[in-house]
Amino acid sequence: MFTRQLLFVLAGGLMVAPAAQSSSPARIDVIVRLYNTAQVPAATTHAALVIATRTLVAAGVDVAWRNCDAADTCALVPAPGELIVRLVRSHGVTRGVAPLVLGEASIDTGAAAGVLATIYADRVEQMAELSEGDAVLLLGRAIAHELGHLLLATNRHSQSGLMRARWTPSDIRGNQAVDWMLTRKDADEIRRRRQ
Numbered sequence: 001m002f003t004r005q006l007l008f009v010l011a012g013g014l015m016v017a018p019a020a021q022s023s024s025p026a027r028i029d030v031i032v033r034l035y036n037t038a039q040v041p042a043a044t045t046h047a048a049l050v051i052a053t054r055t056l057v058a059a060g061v062d063v064a065w066r067n068c069d070a071a072d073t074c075a076l077v078p079a080p081g082e083l084i085v086r087l088v089r090s091h092g093v094t095r096g097v098a099p100l101v102l103g104e105a106s107i108d109t110g111a112a113a114g115v116l117a118t119i120y121a122d123r124v125e126q127m128a129e130l131s132e133g134d135a136v137l138l139l140g141r142a143i144a145h146e147l148g149h150l151l152l153a154t155n156r157h158s159q160s161g162l163m164r165a166r167w168t169p170s171d172i173r174g175n176q177a178v179d180w181m182l183t184r185k186d187a188d189e190i191r192r193r194r195q
Helices: 002-012 042-057 121-131 135-152 169-174 184-194
Strands: 028-036 061-067 083-088 103-108 113-120
Touching: 028 042, 028 135, 028 184, 042 061, 042 135, 061 184, 083 135, 103 135, 113 121, 113 135, 121 135, 121 169, 135 184
Parallel strands: 028 061, 028 083, 083 113
Antiparallel strands: 103 113
């Protein structure tokens, strides 16, 4: 499913609202380790990371990705401040039911910190199929959403934008740019927490 939709994403790109880019001159740098245990094809993973990166860059977050599937590319213990995204396949996916939980971020609410986000590649594929949407685009947005939780250090959701709790099939089909960007409030909070 991912492979046939790759060309659409690479050709279509991702729209970014100018207001989100100019909200503050301050930028933060984040290093994110990627573990692809779901065996999502490399071209698909690359295209999804481009989407996730563009989404976060628009909010003032510069992301450097480290592919930890290649031999000897990542130390055993992450460096302070490094975040981790893992692509996995879930067990017991219910067919034909929406919404699906596409991912989750592990947040220590007491310490207000988190480093691990999990994306369920098979659920992303299923939701894209149910929504008649682009699976690669949805994967990139799911990665950006879960990284948003890690950067915000909370599992709470926003009322609108990328960090809203529910993504419906009509939202995915509608593909409205404002639905897939961090709100100004979320972007400001990420920069405040990470500076």
